[in-house]
Amino acid sequence: MNLGQILHDLLFDYTLRTVAMGSAALGLVSGVLGAFAVLRRQSLLGDAISHAALPGVALAFLLTMSRAPLVLVLGATLSGWLGTLFVITVTRQTRIKQDTALGIVLSVFFGFGMLLLSIIQRMPTASKAGLDKFLFGQAATLMSRDVVTTAALGAAALLVVLLLWKEFKLLSFDPAFMKSVGYPVRRLDILLTTLMVIAIVIGLQTVGVVLMSAMLVAPAAAARQWTDKLGRMVLLSGGFGALVGVLGAVTSAQVGRLPTGPTIVLYVSGIVVVSLLAAPDRGIVAQLRRRRRQRVQFAAEALAIHLLNHEGAPDAAVETAIAHLRQHLQWDESFAERVTRRTITSGLAERSNGHLRLTSYGREVARRAMAR
């Protein structure tokens, strides 16, 4: 299938359009809320909550025998919250640490959910179909009523973030100070966590329980590398989320036997890798380049000091010979060459028949460097 065809289908094919819109909405919401989760070091809480949602979905279905999105979402939200409450209680009241509490919630709730699902699968009811897509997500089965639920809940969550923007920012940065100036910090904390639960729950159908946490963590981790401003980070994270949501959903809908969740995760992991490597300033490549430049700069200053020490001394002729520098300072050839070039281009020294001679500026820099 070529790109033009896909674009055409995105615009005019009802199913594909529905799938793309739903995935974009959930990607946007989880990207935005994920930014706060990552900044508040709750990345793994997201993992636990999404696993904890599964028994809620199964129970909601067992109790109502309906798979109306709102019912399942409600069940998922409640059990996701129950899991969070468990983690909070256990870590506050006992010696058990957060990682252990998260691990228990994640595996036990999920195991219980799978137990319920296995029972549901043995029931003769016809409408059971579709519950197992909660494991790995199946965007292709998204229907417009799912999209409406997703969009409505997501829009409500985003609106709250917009209205309480500066409060959520302060909550994420310095909750103690926030409390000292009289904000109801606990309630805001509960609210923000609830929004995260909502973001997770609406993503379950598309991405699946197992990989939903990646939709929270990865767009935010990628976005963080490109900017130092919270607003831009949140927007970018939402944008990444929407982008990979659409890409993943469309790919998995077009290519056979490709579960949506893992496809989305691969796309977003690609974005993370590129961001970690190539982001300006923070990125690894930029860091390495900066470090190398600093090393050369430092060596150039060391060279200037060396030249200053031997200036006017009887051994000056030997010590300042460019050919000699490498051996004397124990640098390899290419590095020595780069340093020599840097020394000259930054005006510390001049070349004169195979020797380096300090400029007056170079002398000053060397003296200052020695005084440091």
Added chain:
Amino acid sequence: MSTAQIEIILIASVVAASCALIGTFLVLRKMALMSDAISHAILLGIVVMFFLTRSRASLPMILAATATGVLTVYLVELLVQTRLVKEDAAIGLVFPALFSIGVILISRYAANIHLDIDAVLLGELVFAPFDRLIVAGRDIGPKTLWLGLSVGVINLAFILLFYKELKLATFDPGLAAALGFSPVLIHYALMTLVSVTAVSSFEAVGSILVIALMIGPPAAAYLLTDRLPVMLALGVLLAVVSAVLGYLIAYLVNGSIAGSMATMTGVIFVIVLMVAPQRGLISRWSRQRRQRAQFAAEALLVHLSQHTGQPEFAAECAVTHLTGHFRWSEPFAAQIVRFARQRDWIEESDGCLRLTRAGTRVASQVMVRS
């Protein structure tokens, strides 16, 4: 009960014991979620080796999957070292990526081969008894059982041999390093064993139950004891109990065995959480209530002793003053005064509380103690 059922219970018990042994150290080292990361990520190793060797549960597959597990740990540490992401996010980035590749490979290329996604999460314990280990023409039991036993023995041997080092590296990594045990080496050795255990258990019980067994029983044991050997033993015991009870319940409701076993680890944890002596919630709450009276009475003594001989004593000693200054309710204030008077710590005259000699002594003891 059929032989197959007994064998299933045996396999599950062996796997449970093995997971709990090694999981104890994960819980103590605050690395419980490494089991989550490793048990998901090893899928990739399993799948890749499966494509290469076209067989399951072979030695190369175990090696490859173990390597993937260790690779996961390494990648997480590498990410943390760049200081571009925090540790929790690093874990949350690495294993979903590796796991996704595994899942996609399975669904694209292995859909009609004997390896499917449900089995990845939940294992196929029901089929485990059918894969027999034949030695010299004799059937000596299910392969999975022998595999689990071997790994259990390796885990046990490792813990026994390096008990001292493990203990030191867990509770005081700084001292361990100073004494010349490399905490890094111990860390990776432990992570290798976690991977081996996860791989060998994976096929039988699936990744989720591996996590549940590695974390749940040791965490429950941690609430019951302070001593490492006891914690190890209790963890194993609770894990085996979870497995056996889980199987029985799954049998009764005709549901997923692994799901039911994972649920049981949770049920047992919650029971222990409530009723554990000392660290359990119930004993904690009742102790807090008891201590509150003791503590409040001591606070009263300290308060009186601080103000004895001061000009404001007449105001501070009033019974009616307590409700204001300590924000105690009247019944509580009355209870505390009664508590202190019964112990002869204070005496009351004209609505003014005074310390007795015993009370003065208690007050100064209390202040020194803190």
Added chain:
Amino acid sequence: MDRPLALEVRDLTVAYEEKPVLWDVDLEVPEGVLMAIVGPNGAGKSTLIKTVLGLVPSAAGQVRIYGQPYARRRELVGYVPQRGSVDWDFPTNALDVVLMGLYRKIGWIRRPARRERELALESLAKVGMAEYADRQISQLSGGQQQRVFLARALVQDAQVYLMDEPFAGVDATTERAIVALLRELRAAGKTLIVVHHDLQTVSEYFDWLMLLNVRHIASGPVAEVFTADNLRDAYGGRVAFVTPNAGSENGHLSEPQSLLSRGG
């Protein structure tokens, strides 16, 4: 004392897990003093100011700011937390952190406007950080980060400032700048309560002192409180090798206290 009391603490008792951290602490801080809270590690210094701020619940006792409970006088109080209490890799810049001091005044939903920005910039200028307004906070040195926290407290325009170890891990320049700023604030009639851990600088920087070790040991003008007896009370037997200079006025210790253990 005819000055009003800026802070009044009565019988304050705080316990973590039923283990007392502060025992029946009384404290009166008159308006316009520059006070250090000093005591060994684990003495409850941070806990005391956190309890005053309502961040830690008290088991008993009262806190009054200018004669009223804290909740009603919140706008009179500014707080400088320990620098290590937040993640400085948070994606924001210095100006934004200072603006956070105004959020409560700005109110719900509304965003900081130009006027608030100007106030924040002024406040940054007062701590000598105006040119760093746009700087990402992780790129600031420890001392600069501390100054940003001070600027955030300044912008609160409070009467009473509570500061948790503002001198911890800062460079000499910042330390001097902070001291100058504290004196300036005192001259403007503000009350400053500072958790401090360096006994050597107590009498140089402060005019008021509280010695704390779970109990209130002593408080009042530095000249009266900073005595060998009181220090021994606060630091226990570990102070045995401190030799107070017999000839020194006000009984303050002129010998450096570098050997003084602050453990426990």
